[in-house]
Amino acid sequence: MTQIPVLPSPTWFVGCGNMGGAIIDGWRSAGLSLSNLVVIRPSGKAVDGVRVVTSFADAGPAPKLVVLAFKPQKLDEIAPQLKTWLTSKTVLISLLAGAEADSLKARFPKAGAIVRALPNLPVAVRRGVIALFSRDADDDVRQQVANIVAPLGFAPWMTDEAKCAAVGAVAGAGPAYVARFVDALIKAGEQRGLSTEIASTIALETVFGTAWMAAASNEGMDSIARRVASPNGTTEAGLAVLDKDQVLDQLVALAIDAAARRGTEMANEAKLAALAEPERLS
Template sequence: MRTLLPGFPVRAVGRKKPQRSYRRSIDRHAGRGLMLPRTSWFVGCGNMGGAMVEGWRKAGVDLSGMTAVSPSGRAIAGVKVVTSIPESEPDWCFLGFKPQMIDAIAPDLEPHVGSDTVLLSILAGVELDSLRAKFPRARSVVRLMPNLPVSEGEGVTALLSNDTDDATRDAIQALHEKLGFAPWCKSDDELVLISAIAGSGPAYVARFVDAFAIVGRELGLAPDVADKLALETIAGTGLMARKSGERMGDLAARVASPGGTTEAGLKVLDADDGVVAMVREVVAAARRRSDEMAAAARD
């Protein structure tokens, strides 16, 4: 028996295909909301894949057709978990393992990705052409770039495909809108840019919030108070901006009274080497790393 990952056996694909209806898009049933295709796999359902599943579960999406394929066998709420690739071929196959592992995994997974399978990849840096080269028989290939807040239905998932029909495209968007904002991209480059801002963004925002908490503790606030103040300040600001539709720059100006304490702090952030310059460097570093990963996947 071949091995897909350590402890991850692969069963042979039989010649006989099960009889399935042509309908591959997500079904809508009265009172049941959205339903994943009847046979869907999530190969390598780690932190990000688990966040997506959790978001769908909380949104009431019917996950009865989902199987997570994980060598550890770790339980994932709402879906069946197996440690080996099932027989036959799925309607939809999500790729959620580490992108550096694609060359090791693709040769054993490819026989299971046939002409009826929609391949959906959350592998950072692995472009459409690279995915198509490794899974040439797939009916269509889709890139997804979610961020972790999808677990609460408050995330961002960038979508990209150049060979998906309208019905499947609509189904993919309907499913991922259950997780938050789900814009379609025009190119791999645009998807990388969205990922550098939104995909990685929760980590950067968390560091910025933590910096406020650290300074609060340094200045004498109790640790739990400092942490709560920082978190509630950013949560409340985001909620206020979302409800009002106000641009963040305008909101900042509205908080700052001329000659006041807020304006004094903003002058530090607005300096030539302030927060905008820092964010440019942060996003540029993320994009460079994505380009490096894309180049490695092409080789």
């Protein structure tokens, strides 16, 4: 029987937007106790089954684990308030896209270890992807982090930050692109006379069933496509449109490149802000 991991006491979630909420939903679904978790958000908006406070002063003892789950643009607003509560025993996990490890270390120098975790929304249903990277986490910290994210899905440790960002660009943004493809299937069904309800169910089950079949069989995508398509049949006629001049491959590559480029821009913005910090304090 697999032992359910326990969150360190106390664990702070600083902010709790879509991704933070998805992680908490995944932990709840996995049976993790949320009793050691405190969410700190100025709005005080409730989170089911979790204590919520509006300030660090109300959160209690210094945290053993902190998860940064706010918008990246808020980093320089929140960091000066948060860093005074961190100690050498604090592990800090950042969900912030674009905020690289060095930029985080510059803002939280007293943290014992800093881990970047780039998850995607399916962590809410425990089928997520979470890229992990750290420069200073020892083996014990890595194991601790791996234990608490494992219930959320596939969580590989990346050997360098560029690969971590690559996973973020593909997996992090991927659900949005898959959702657009499913929506396109729904619209195509509607154009063929199907009701929205029937078209939606067909599109979702087709995508879910194909993914499940591929995961269960370990069969390659091209092999599945060719197995569906009979020579000179209906599927092959449609594939001829998608495969012409690799138009679909190029379109997806352009979307991923745009996401990766924005990630690089955000990383550079965070670096510049960190360099400017001493000037603001002088």
